[in-house]
Amino acid sequence: MKDPNPLVSGRGKALLEPAGNRMMMMLADFGMNEVLVEAGCGLNGALIEAGLIDEMIIFLAPHLLGDDARGMVQLPEFTNLGQKKTLKINDLRMVGQDIRIIAAELQNRLPALFTAVFGKLALP
Numbered sequence: 001m002k003d004p005n006p007l008v009s010g011r012g013k014a015l016l017e018p019a020g021n022r023m024m025m026m027l028a029d030f031g032m033n034e035v036l037v038e039a040g041c042g043l044n045g046a047l048i049e050a051g052l053i054d055e056m057i058i059f060l061a062p063h064l065l066g067d068d069a070r071g072m073v074q075l076p077e078f079t080n081l082g083q084k085k086t087l088k089i090n091d092l093r094m095v096g097q098d099i100r101i102i103a104a105e106l107q108n109r110l111p112a113l114f115t116a117v118f119g120k121l122a123l124p
Contacts, residue, residue: 024052045074048085053105056087060099 027035037047047053058072078084091102 041071041074044072048073048105049075055090056101056103056105058101058103059095060101062097 037043037053039047075085086106087103088106089101089103091100093100
């Protein structure tokens, strides 16, 4: 059965080729040079792995969910610390009881187009 979402496979890994490139070309044709992406861990991880994220806006709410909760980003299993994704914190501030972090990956491989928003605000 064909996956209804052309960018995401059944396992949550994004299939950024060729649909993602077509989408980026269409956005560029419209003069868009910034796109805000709020997605699940599979697409977030695939965009990071493809080097398409240039800035992350992360909201950290004061809640503990346990180790069975879904993460913000699905990445391949690392076998050593040399595979880690290093971030540069550009801004850190409180938004109500949440912490908003604006960060950029230091090791981007490609010119990025997307800004990703991870997490969500905990509303009272």
